[in-house]
Amino acid sequence: MATNQLNAWDFAAIAIYILLVLAVAMYSLCRSNRGTVSGYFLAGRSMFWLPVGASLFVSNIGTEHFIGLAGSGAASGIGVGAFELNACILLQLTGWVFLPVYIASGINTLPEYMKKRYGGQRIRVYLAFLSLLLYILAKISIDIYSGALFIQQALGWNIYVSIIALLGITALCTVTGGLAAVMLTDTLQFFIMICGATAVMILSLKEVGGYENLKIEYMKAIPNETLNSPNSTCGYPREDAWQMLRDPWNSDIPWIGFLLGKTPASIWYWCADQMMVQRVLAAKSLSHAQGGCLFASYIKLLPLFIMVIPGMVSRVLYTDEVACASAETCMEICGSSTGCSNIAYPKLVLGLLPAGFRGIMLAVMLAALMSDLTSIFNSTSTLFTIDIWKVFRIRCFKKEPSIRELMIVGRFIVIVMVVISVLLIPVLKDMQSGQIFFYLQEIGSYLAPPIAAVYLVAVLWPRGNEKGAFWSLMAGFVTGIIRMILDWTWRSPPCWGEDHRPAITAKVHYMYFALILFVVTVLVNIIVSLLTEPPEQFQVIRTTYWTRYSTVKRPDDGEPPPYEEDGIELENTESLSNGAVVEIRKEVSCCKKGYDWFCGFDDSVKGRLENQKYEDRLKKINTLKQDKRAKIFLNINLVVILGVATFCYIFFSV
Numbered sequence: 001m002a003t004n005q006l007n008a009w010d011f012a013a014i015a016i017y018i019l020l021v022l023a024v025a026m027y028s029l030c031r032s033n034r035g036t037v038s039g040y041f042l043a044g045r046s047m048f049w050l051p052v053g054a055s056l057f058v059s060n061i062g063t064e065h066f067i068g069l070a071g072s073g074a075a076s077g078i079g080v081g082a083f084e085l086n087a088c089i090l091l092q093l094t095g096w097v098f099l100p101v102y103i104a105s106g107i108n109t110l111p112e113y114m115k116k117r118y119g120g121q122r123i124r125v126y127l128a129f130l131s132l133l134l135y136i137l138a139k140i141s142i143d144i145y146s147g148a149l150f151i152q153q154a155l156g157w158n159i160y161v162s163i164i165a166l167l168g169i170t171a172l173c174t175v176t177g178g179l180a181a182v183m184l185t186d187t188l189q190f191f192i193m194i195c196g197a198t199a200v201m202i203l204s205l206k207e208v209g210g211y212e213n214l215k216i217e218y219m220k221a222i223p224n225e226t227l228n229s230p231n232s233t234c235g236y237p238r239e240d241a242w243q244m245l246r247d248p249w250n251s252d253i254p255w256i257g258f259l260l261g262k263t264p265a266s267i268w269y270w271c272a273d274q275m276m277v278q279r280v281l282a283a284k285s286l287s288h289a290q291g292g293c294l295f296a297s298y299i300k301l302l303p304l305f306i307m308v309i310p311g312m313v314s315r316v317l318y319t320d321e322v323a324c325a326s327a328e329t330c331m332e333i334c335g336s337s338t339g340c341s342n343i344a345y346p347k348l349v350l351g352l353l354p355a356g357f358r359g360i361m362l363a364v365m366l367a368a369l370m371s372d373l374t375s376i377f378n379s380t381s382t383l384f385t386i387d388i389w390k391v392f393r394i395r396c397f398k399k400e401p402s403i404r405e406l407m408i409v410g411r412f413i414v415i416v417m418v419v420i421s422v423l424l425i426p427v428l429k430d431m432q433s434g435q436i437f438f439y440l441q442e443i444g445s446y447l448a449p450p451i452a453a454v455y456l457v458a459v460l461w462p463r464g465n466e467k468g469a470f471w472s473l474m475a476g477f478v479t480g481i482i483r484m485i486l487d488w489t490w491r492s493p494p495c496w497g498e499d500h501r502p503a504i505t506a507k508v509h510y511m512y513f514a515l516i517l518f519v520v521t522v523l524v525n526i527i528v529s530l531l532t533e534p535p536e537q538f539q540v541i542r543t544t545y546w547t548r549y550s551t552v553k554r555p556d557d558g559e560p561p562p563y564e565e566d567g568i569e570l571e572n573t574e575s576l577s578n579g580a581v582v583e584i585r586k587e588v589s590c591c592k593k594g595y596d597w598f599c600g601f602d603d604s605v606k607g608r609l610e611n612q613k614y615e616d617r618l619k620k621i622n623t624l625k626q627d628k629r630a631k632i633f634l635n636i637n638l639v640v641i642l643g644v645a646t647f648c649y650i651f652f653s654v
Helices: 009-031 037-044 049-060 065-075 078-105 110-118 124-154 159-207 213-217 255-271 274-281 286-298 303-317 327-334 341-352 357-397 401-431 436-460 466-489 510-531 590-599 604-623 628-651
Strands: 573-575 579-585
Touching: 009 159, 009 357, 049 159, 049 274, 049 286, 049 357, 065 124, 065 357, 078 110, 078 255, 078 274, 078 286, 078 303, 078 436, 078 579, 078 604, 078 628, 110 274, 110 357, 110 466, 110 573, 124 274, 124 357, 124 401, 124 436, 124 466, 159 341, 159 357, 213 436, 255 274, 255 436, 255 510, 274 286, 274 357, 286 628, 303 341, 303 573, 327 341, 341 357, 357 401, 436 466, 436 510, 436 590, 466 510, 466 604, 510 604
Parallel strands: none
Antiparallel strands: 573 579
């Protein structure tokens, strides 16, 4: 086995990776459409299926997946792979049900869709704030913590020094190039992640004598402190470790709860979360968006093999450390009293791989962290700027903010979110009970089902109205927050601890709670909607699945002023008597030139003509037209991926 020390070859691999990322960021910095709302936040809606699919995958697979999936694999077996197969199916719900509605409605953000669907601003602003809360609790903080954990294991740095080093490069990619930079770096990092993780899987399986031998050795991976303490039951692998969907009442992944309870939270994540949907909205057409969903789904079959299985290998090779069975031992090994399964993947990489490959895998982990963080930062910036700041400015000052103001606010809010998330990191060490991935699923199960329910009703039931949607969100939020506070107050104890939790948390699995929360939200929505007046007829034009192809003009469509987008004024031009438009050259300071270049502003005639071409192309995208052969090809692959995912569920569960 290799030593844990990084050498010159490892640092060279990391340096090459960082240079590649910076090169892509600089390329995006030179793009001309970063100075508009759609250009910065939606990459000018010009992406084809490969970067769309790659960005979907790597935006989902951050360091918390490498750390979390491998850690849960080490702790409890292959069951955690069920979450990845679930995504294969729900991505198609996004591409074939939700996405056509979003595109047809012509929105930039999902809260903006709610404003078009129901009218009013309160649902829009509330959903934007709730999404930011979810990003802080379940994404940014966990990403930063898990990425810093890996670097701490590799380099021995202080965890906060690691965080600062990571955030510097990440912020550069996000703030400069917008979503275009994010998606282009995602595509680069997609190939790095897949190649590196596949290499680790092959080498790790070779180390334990292959997959069949792993099945035997994993069940024998019991730490010495357990073997030396006959009365202890801690440290033993689960009897159902090689079963994916498990006993419906007495297991960590009850199959009924998973299929019916986990699905609502996944509907939010894949179909109604700005971070994920923003990637498919950036596609150049509906066909390319659906192709990106299919591509991401095929790749989502891999994490079970390239992340979960290596985590199980790590338990076999480093049993006493990864499967520590007492608070004292775990605290000594990894600094957490709740368990050390989260170090399974870093331990495997640093202890197994030869010189050079360790650096490559550290680059892979950096790629996973940066791709996830850049995606979250860009979506955070989008939500706050368009759905909170813009609404605030219009209501308070009766004036739309200029494009320059929106770009500045969008970049500044990223810094604020990072600071808040870093301050939460000390809390996370003890909140996730030694398994980051299941902590993420719990948070999603308490806050996401009401959002999923409201979007599902909005898209599929034209009779639903604003009052029904709003009060169902309030009911769902209060119910979910109560359960979350109870869970945070009485955490699930490790094997060696006593369970003092109240029955609502100890006896009702979070997946079953998510199902109850989803059903309650839907019922409140339906009942309140039926007891109040129906929505205005124009509000359902192109905002439901059944009206997505409608060509009726909405009163809130509005034609933008010529060559203008969201507050850009037509400066430096003059109309001649013959109708021609000429550009007036004015002296501009060097500082303003540098600022405009950095933010991508171009208010020249050429720049405005490019914006007009974009508006014309956007109208074509919103018609949802598809080539017949492309549509047939996409539908065939839809059936294939659904069949493959279903087969995998059955194969690994029976």
